[in-house]
Amino acid sequence: MKRKLMATVLAGAMALSVTACGGGNTASTGGTEDAGTQAPAADAAADAGEEDAGAPAAETSGSVELVVTTTFAGEDSNAQNYKDAVKGWEAETGNAVVDTSATADETFKTRVATDFETGSEPDVLFFFNGADSNSFIEAGKVVSIDEIRAEYPDYASNMNEDLIAASLVDGKKYAVPANGYWEAMFVNTEILEEAGVAMPGADYTMDQFKADCEKIKAAGYAPIAAALGNIPHYWWEFAIFNNQSPATHLEIPESAGDENGQAWVAGMNDIKELYELGYFPENTLSATDDETFAMFTEGKAAFLIDGSWKVGGIVNSCQSDPNDPTTLDSAKLDKFDVTYVPGKGDRKATDLIGGLSSGYFITRKAWDDPAKRAAAVSFVEYLTSDEMVPKFAQHGASALKNAPEVDSSQFNSLQIKAMNMMAGTTSLTGAVQDLFSGDCRVSTFDGMPEIVTGRVAAEDAVAEGLEAYHNQ
Amino acid sequence: MGANIYRNKKPALAFLLPAFLFMIVFLYYPFFKNILNSFMHLKQLGASATEFNTPWYTNYEEMLHDPYVWTSVKNTIIMMLVTLVGQVGIAIVLALMVDNIGRGKQFFRTVFFFPIVISATALGLMFNLIFLRDKGMINQILEILGKQNLTDWKAEGIALVTMMAPVMWQYVGFYFVILVTGLNNISDELYEAARIDGATALQRVRYISVPLLHNVICTCSVLAVTGALKVFDLPWVMFPKGMPLKSTFLTGTYMYYHTMETKNVDYGAALAVLIVVLGVVLAKIVNAIFREKDY
Numbered sequence: 001m002k003r004k005l006m007a008t009v010l011a012g013a014m015a016l017s018v019t020a021c022g023g024g025n026t027a028s029t030g031g032t033e034d035a036g037t038q039a040p041a042a043d044a045a046a047d048a049g050e051e052d053a054g055a056p057a058a059e060t061s062g063s064v065e066l067v068v069t070t071t072f073a074g075e076d077s078n079a080q081n082y083k084d085a086v087k088g089w090e091a092e093t094g095n096a097v098v099d100t101s102a103t104a105d106e107t108f109k110t111r112v113a114t115d116f117e118t119g120s121e122p123d124v125l126f127f128f129n130g131a132d133s134n135s136f137i138e139a140g141k142v143v144s145i146d147e148i149r150a151e152y153p154d155y156a157s158n159m160n161e162d163l164i165a166a167s168l169v170d171g172k173k174y175a176v177p178a179n180g181y182w183e184a185m186f187v188n189t190e191i192l193e194e195a196g197v198a199m200p201g202a203d204y205t206m207d208q209f210k211a212d213c214e215k216i217k218a219a220g221y222a223p224i225a226a227a228l229g230n231i232p233h234y235w236w237e238f239a240i241f242n243n244q245s246p247a248t249h250l251e252i253p254e255s256a257g258d259e260n261g262q263a264w265v266a267g268m269n270d271i272k273e274l275y276e277l278g279y280f281p282e283n284t285l286s287a288t289d290d291e292t293f294a295m296f297t298e299g300k301a302a303f304l305i306d307g308s309w310k311v312g313g314i315v316n317s318c319q320s321d322p323n324d325p326t327t328l329d330s331a332k333l334d335k336f337d338v339t340y341v342p343g344k345g346d347r348k349a350t351d352l353i354g355g356l357s358s359g360y361f362i363t364r365k366a367w368d369d370p371a372k373r374a375a376a377v378s379f380v381e382y383l384t385s386d387e388m389v390p391k392f393a394q395h396g397a398s399a400l401k402n403a404p405e406v407d408s409s410q411f412n413s414l415q416i417k418a419m420n421m422m423a424g425t426t427s428l429t430g431a432v433q434d435l436f437s438g439d440c441r442v443s444t445f446d447g448m449p450e451i452v453t454g455r456v457a458a459e460d461a462v463a464e465g466l467e468a469y470h471n472q
Numbered sequence: 473m474g475a476n477i478y479r480n481k482k483p484a485l486a487f488l489l490p491a492f493l494f495m496i497v498f499l500y501y502p503f504f505k506n507i508l509n510s511f512m513h514l515k516q517l518g519a520s521a522t523e524f525n526t527p528w529y530t531n532y533e534e535m536l537h538d539p540y541v542w543t544s545v546k547n548t549i550i551m552m553l554v555t556l557v558g559q560v561g562i563a564i565v566l567a568l569m570v571d572n573i574g575r576g577k578q579f580f581r582t583v584f585f586f587p588i589v590i591s592a593t594a595l596g597l598m599f600n601l602i603f604l605r606d607k608g609m610i611n612q613i614l615e616i617l618g619k620q621n622l623t624d625w626k627a628e629g630i631a632l633v634t635m636m637a638p639v640m641w642q643y644v645g646f647y648f649v650i651l652v653t654g655l656n657n658i659s660d661e662l663y664e665a666a667r668i669d670g671a672t673a674l675q676r677v678r679y680i681s682v683p684l685l686h687n688v689i690c691t692c693s694v695l696a697v698t699g700a701l702k703v704f705d706l707p708w709v710m711f712p713k714g715m716p717l718k719s720t721f722l723t724g725t726y727m728y729y730h731t732m733e734t735k736n737v738d739y740g741a742a743l744a745v746l747i748v749v750l751g752v753v754l755a756k757i758v759n760a761i762f763r764e765k766d767y
Contacts, residue, residue, distance in 0.1 A: 106732075107733070110732050110733070110735065113517070113518075114516075114518040115518075117516055117518030117519045118518040135516060229713075229716050229717070230715065282605075282624060283605045283624040283626065283627065285627075285628075285716040285717060286605075286624055286626035286627055286628070286631065286715055286716035287605065287626070291604070291605070294606075438515070438735050439734045442734045446713055446718075449716060449718075450717065472515075
């Protein structure tokens with residue numbers, strides 16, 4: 001009898017544990033209950049928000065939890081701005097944001113694409129509007145701006161329509177741009193002084209650059225901070241650009257043998273030449289991008305080609321506490337400058353890569369959810385408002401119709417130098433790698449070490465990539 | 473009547489069912505699906521494959537011509553040997569030494585076991601700093617000792633050693649604890665008798681400890697070899713994308729690289745099949761070599 005009782009007790013315990021396992025579902029669906037219990041406070045906050053003249057046009061229920069993913073993370077200049085903006089929107093609307101932002105790299109892109117494939121996409125995402133977004137646009141998993149405007153006519157109405165990029169898939173516009181970007185060459189002027197090299201200007205050529213690199217190398221420094229085995233992206237882009245012109249840069253070659261294809265091959269060989277001349281760090285094939293960036297900020301490498309987002313990273317490296325701007329060592333920051341990327345052929349140094357390559361998408365899943373539709377629209381409107389965009393754009397471009405005068409009084413020295421540099425640009429061309437994404441990149445991005453060491457011919461690597469691209 | 477409850481197997485089946493279903497959903501279904509995917513055209517993780525490759529065995533054919541597959545298999549086999557010698561071998565030495573000390577056994581058990589409880593990712597980041605060219609801990613020490621040039625511990629010729637040393641270090645404690653437990657099970661009377669017969673400490677180890685540890689060593693060896701096939705996180709953190717020059721790929725990291733980085737998902741699936749085949753074959757070989765004895 002005792003055994004029977006014990007068996008019954010054990011069976012009961014097992015049944016309870018199974019129920020408890022199922023309780024995970026209850027807990028997850030219980031999110032609604034949780035939201036319900038939070039509703040009074042959230043409603044109060046929403047009420048407060050309604051009185052605010054700056055509140056978004058879309059009215060939200062005040063108890064919605066939005067899943068948002070962006071690239072405002074890590075060393076991105078706008079990581080803190082984004083956090084502040086999210087807090088502001090949450091306080092204003094009473095809604096909550098589950099933030100899954102991460103540094104923009106291939107793993108992040110794969111994660112986003114996989115989330116869409118498996119139906120676990122975020123509600124709103126700030127993502128690339130080039131070829132990287134093709135898969136989920138083709139699958140109809142994001143909502144076009146026109147469709148949103150049918151219900152919210154003022155959606156993105158503060159943006160210059162010509163600057164909202166159309167999808168490569170169907171020509172429709174999906175992503176509301178916030179801030180633009182540029183790619184240029186950061187300079188550690190302290191090393192230049194040590195090596196007796198003048199600060200490069202608007203007429204800087206590749207030949208002058210090589211001569212300067214030779215002097216810097218002779219002075220005992222690494223001329224170029226770049227991890228070719230990890231992030232060759234910026235050199236890849238400009239090396240190809242240097243063998244083309246702004247008019248032809250965004251044309252993807254049909255083959256490695258045609259004129260444009262030969263420009264790509266020449267670009268790869270230009271990087272190989274710089275590698276053979278010893279201008280990259282000794283460990284450029286085995287170092288990570290973080291390591292070579294540290295070489296630049298610690299005064300061991302002179303030039304760094306990177307994007308506008310790196311301004312924040314350099315500033316952070318000059319702060320004793322990266323999260324506290326008041327700890328900025330201004331004297332140290334003054335030693336950094338930013339200038340044009342050395343030009344060659346039909347490309348002038350002042351022809352830079354840049355534009356509005358990312359924007360806010362609203363997913364179909366959020367749009368079709370009555371509880372989330374208004375919140376998603378409200379969130380994007382808040383992040384792309386006339387007041388918010390200049391904070392993100394800083395010294396860079398934006399797509400605002402009525403972009404306010406840039407208030408440089410709050411800028412640090414590097415931001416002012418960046419603003420002055422940008423004032424002298426002759427053209428901004430998009431990055432061709434934004435159109436050339438997926439496995440077609442592998443042979444020339446991941447394969448860059450093989451190219452520069454001569455194990456794979458540049459022509460073969462370019463041909464392999466183009467073949468993969470045209471087979472997509 | 474009372475004994476009938478032991479004859480009735482139905483309740484036991486009911487209890488087994490949840491675990492069985494769990495295995496079906498999370499192990500066997502993905503396993504067979506992965507085999508199918510390796511023949512399909514699949515370029516996006518999570519997407520449904522709709523058509524077969526042409527020909528359907530394309531990925532397996534490509535594998536034969538892919539030099540990095542052979543690099544990764546070669547590195548994985550080296551990793552197994554390093555694991556056997558470096559982990560189990562060092563663990564045996566440590567276990568025998570600790571078994572012969574009077575006090576502090578528990579202290580050494582804890583100290584040697586501790587690396588196991590630290591996340592491999594955290595260890596990878598830590599060893600990245602230790603091996604940093606400019607200027608990690610090792611290069612700083614070498615500089616103090618008078619070395620002029622910085623050593624790139626991740627350069628092509630030495631990268632494999634730099635990758636395997638932390639992996640080896642991390643798991644020594646695991647085998648150490650198993651072996652110490654095995655040593656504790658050997659009766660003190662045997663040692664006592666040997667001592668009376670005039671056996672030296674070395675002879676006691678040679679003729680008592682090692683033979684009686686044979687089965688434990690076999691178990692450790694099988695665990696070490698099969699474990700080496702699964703090593704992934706620490707090498708990936710230290711040498712992403714097989715850096716430098718794709719020379720540090722292991723089968724696991726190469727499979728992950730194709731699945732997550734190059735978006736060649738079907739090829740990644742084929743590599744996963746290769747890992748399974750390699751695992752089964754090597755496990756058979758290891759089991760045959762390290763067969764346990766009956767005493």
